[in-house]
Amino acid sequence: MNYVALRMLMGDRAKYLGLIFAIAFSTFLLENQSSIFVGIMNRTGSQIADVADADVWVMDPGTEYFEETKALKDTDLYRVRGVPGIDYAVPLFKTNAVFRTAAGNFSSAVTLGLDDSTLVGVPRKMLLGSWERLREPGAIVIDRAGYDRLYTGEPLRLDRLLEVNDRQVHIVGISDAAAPFASFPIIHTRYSEARLFVGPQRSQLSFVLVRPAAGVTPDEMVRRIEAQTGLRARTSGQFRWDCVWYYMGHTGIPINFGITIAIALIVGLVVAGQTFYLFTVENLKQFGALKAIGVTNRRLIGMILLQALTVGFIGYALGTSIAAVFFEITASEIATRGIVLLWQNVVGVGVLMFSVVIFASLLSIRRVLVLEPAAVFRG
């Protein structure tokens, strides 16, 4: 009877294709929007993730997320270094500076000043050049997207000059830094250089980056630093989540994406559900005939579930394929780099769409179960 169920389903081509389209569209929209949302939220802490050689971030208690910092006192670095169990603790200066090319192009850039002696926090993935050259006077490493923004359409080339705060700097490396939340260039330089890129300020220490000694966990390190210094300390993971929650709570991003995701869900639920329900209702006479002939309710339920799961699976596979193609195309674009189709979203949407088709089929099953087989004699 599975064959009969599938022939019944595919025989009504308009509804069959309509069901597949509704589920595919809904799947694509859900996977697309949820993945973009996660990608954007991921970007809020991407510079934290890029720092591979520190596990704990120490900051002023007033600093809530990466983009906006309240400066620490220079002496706070030494206070942190005095906490037992630290392997090393180094300063990080984070600011925004405006860089200008010889041709007059300019852009504000996320500028990260790294510890002069250790260069902890330097981007390890370089597309061109070497981060070791940051030790040269006036040296910066710029990310690929930033380079493209300042030198649009030009090939990657080292030792090009930029002007910042009336100073000349030169590019010694082009990094593959993760995309920031705002699409500004990411520039790495030494701490002492970065301080010169902006006007004089009383204190410029944004963060202290800490690597705990062997045997001390990052969580334990966080507790010790907070207990001893009164400063705010977070593990890298915690700090990334802080950034995500800050943007979730202080921007309209989750609401906007939430609305789109809700619409996609409603389209899936209502259109697919209603179409499938109508499909069953229009076939009630046929189901009635099958009941009269002696097909059990259990078998009819199986037939309807098979029909629902078939359109659900085809629609889901089609929608996921379109989403995969979409992200494959956008992954190679500079502006959308790092925004990928996450397997968790694919699985989550799969579960959701599975629930949608099951819900739709339950409505239909109810109609068939209460159908009196004697109705087939009524013409």
Place this chain on the structure above:
Amino acid sequence: MSTPSSATTPAAAVLCRGIEKDFGDGEARVRVLRGVDFAARAGEITFLMGPSGCGKTTLISVIAGLLDPSAGAVELFGQDVNLLPPSERVLFRRRNLGFVFQQYNLLTSLTAAENAAVPLLAAGMKRPEAVDRAKALLVKLGLGNRLDSLPSKLSGGQQQRVALARALVHEPRLVICDEPTAALDHATGESVMELLAGSAIHPERAVVVVTHDSRVLRFAHAVAHMDDGLITDSARQTLST
């Protein structure tokens, strides 16, 4: 018309005694069957005739086990159908009953052969074997050239022949036909009845035909007339050849 049939004939394949059927409750209750006694013998075609609304369809629904009677008993081949639990009643129906509906009720997406094979598929037979058996029967019924046609490509008479094949393919002991000629012109109706008489009659099979088409009366071995929820007249007749 000749010998009147008795509702208590021991050889009856279908035996209804005192069947009552009510619909609705309280003041809205309507009694559609009011103590019907009816019998149909194996090896014969029994016609159930009467005006619209007299209760014919309700009676065959009760006989088929599709409706429970409010009172009375239905025996099919000695088995009181209403005593069977619902799941066994479905299986009993699947094994022992074949149906021909007024509107054919063929599955629109299946070919003629596949439609005719549905009772075998429902019984769990593998599709190729079921379809082959259905095809053989359709060939006998004169549809050898339309085996793979969809119902929408068949004429009314052809669709009813497919429905007839569906009713007979699993060799049931009782075939119930509800107005099999009502949607057909006279000549086509005659031809369908000829096929029914030629293919359905079997020593161990009873055929009950509900109709108000008196032009096909000559195909009946016995005729029961119904009116207002009661069998008003039963008679046997000798078939003309």
